[in-house]
Amino acid sequence: MSTMDSTMQDATTGQDNTTEQNNTLWWRGGVIYQIYPRSFMDSRGDGIGDLNGITEKLDYVASLNVDGIWLSPFFTSPMLDFGYDISDYCDVDPMFGTLEDFKALLAKAHSLGLKVIIDQVISHTSDQHAWFQESRQNRSNPKADWFVWADPKPDGTPPNNWLSIFGGPAWTFDSRRQQYYMHNFLTSQPDVNFHNPEARQAQLDNMRFWLELGVDGFRLDTVNFYFHDAELRDNPPVPKGEAKTLGAPDSNPYTWQRHVYDLSRPENLDFLKDLRALMDEYPGTTTVGEIGDDNPLERMAEYTAGGDKLHMAYTFDLLNAPHSARYIHEVLERFQRLAGDAWPCWATSNHDVVRSASRWGAGEDPTAYPKVALAMLCSLRGSVCLYQGEELGLREADVPFERIQDPYGKVLWPEFKGRDGCRTPMPWDDSEHGGFSNVEPWLPMEASHRDMAVSRQQDDANSTLNALRNMLAFRRQHPALFDGDLTLVDVGETLLGFSRQKGDETLLCVFNLTAEAQTVNLPLAIECDLQGHGFITQRDGDSLTLPAYQAAFMRVAHNS
Secondary structure, eight states: OOHHHHHHHHHHHOHHHHHHHTSTTTTTTOEEEEEOGGGTOOSSSSSSOOHHHHHHTHHHHHHTTOSEEEEOOOEEOOOTTTTSSOSEEEEEOTTTOOHHHHHHHHHHHHHTTOEEEEEEOOSBOOTTSHHHHHHTTOSSSTTTTSBOEEOOOTTSOOSSOOBOTTSSBSEEEETTTTEEEEOSSOTTSOBBOTTSHHHHHHHHHHHHHHHHHTOOEEEETTTTOSOOOTTOOOOOBOOTTSOOOSSSOTTSGGGGBOOSSSSOOTTHHHHHHHHHHHHHTSTTOEEEEEOOOSSHHHHHHHHHGGGSSOSEEEOSTTSSSOOOHHHHHHHHHHHHHHHTTOOBEEOSOOTTSOOHHHHTTTTSOTTHHHHHHHHHHTTSSSEEEEETTGGGTOOOOOOOGGGOOOHHHHHHTTTSOOSGGGSSOOOOSSSTTTTTOSSOOSSOOOHHHHTTOHHHHTTOTTSHHHHHHHHHHHHHTOHHHHHOEEEEOOOOSSOEEEEEEETTEEEEEEEOOSSSOEEEEOSSOEEEEOOSSOOOOEEETTEEEEOTTOEEEEEEOTTO
16 A cells, blocks of 8 residues: 555544544644645636636645645735635635635535634735725725724824834824724734624624634634733834844834734734534534734633633744744743633644744755654643644745735835735645646745655655654554643753643653754653654663664653
């Protein structure tokens, strides 16, 4: 049986998988594969990925041994921010297909045992949305207060010093109302006024529409951006020498402010409880929130604790440049201290950041490093998000300025080149357009990615693709790795170590993310070394030697 055949059998008939998929807590420790629809698979020959293209490739996704997929936005949109500017929350943009195409995708995914999570971008709409078109007409229409409007200062300048993440003030003047409207992102993405109960309910109703269709949950874009300070107070500057927010690159003036008043307001907690009440009407569904904040781990703990708000959330702590064993240890230690019963969702790549194989793997072995980094990610306590192509070890693509599509990159070029480098098409084979399309894609196919295509890695037992498949299959055989407790273990500055425990099973996990062999005396008594994960372990009693880019998984003796 080929590697593809055996792993697909594991994905669709594995004993642990069937149990988990029927469990309403499938998400707790689940692995979710993020798909960026524009760049996954073009089924129509127009250079843009679509829903039917995703459906065609769901067998491949199931073969990875993941538990579900997250689809980035495919809703009706003018696409000025590539779908994160929505003009109709309850329909599919013709670029991606139809609502019937989505239903077919959903049915196919469920037949393969895959859950389906879809993006919800409810903090803001497109300026083409009917709500905003009505709101901007005057100050007395039924939706006049559905967006964040404010009078100018006496000198005509914006109401306060809040900045847009995409550059410039967070305020744009509208001549009809003689007021400014707020936008945390593009001027064409006005912020919904969550202080208005009708607007809040309308967004919950939009989400109910998709729940009724059978989706298994939502990824919530900018989940801490929903409410703003009703008094519109100025944000203070970041004190000299203090850490800036992780939610934007250092070259962006947005990071020069402490974001005290424009996001993460206390009123948000009550709305998240209303949202959780909606989700609880549909057992087995889940939410994962994106948090960009000055204190992201604290916010993650606050938003997911108590079982009455978000099910899980992710931050940018592992989506930024620092990546040493010591740094990851500190992130985990800080979260453990804050978490209580909060539940994280860990990711090292997504559609907004430089791919981890480049961001963390620069200067490292391009084949070996991604394998151990993925193994580390998939061993953490929490759920996991994998971004399309991460399983191939894809590095950041080099997109020339004339092909840049991302408005974020156009504004801050060249210090920040935008997000297109992680959004280039998925390479399915080594042909001219990588098997993604039969025409020139919307973003160029990176030449180096064709050498790392699915077809090149599929039958290579030593490929990154099959290393991930093996790791996730191994993970399913050990409940401690799925949702067991995590205890950090001191294995020195150059190695990362922690134990995972559930029931009678305690595993010690140690990772060498460096290019040099590392030796450490283990602090716990080991019963045996575990096999099946694909890494090389050299242990002599309590002395462990890990070659470069290797990991060890060991069963801890009961009396340790």
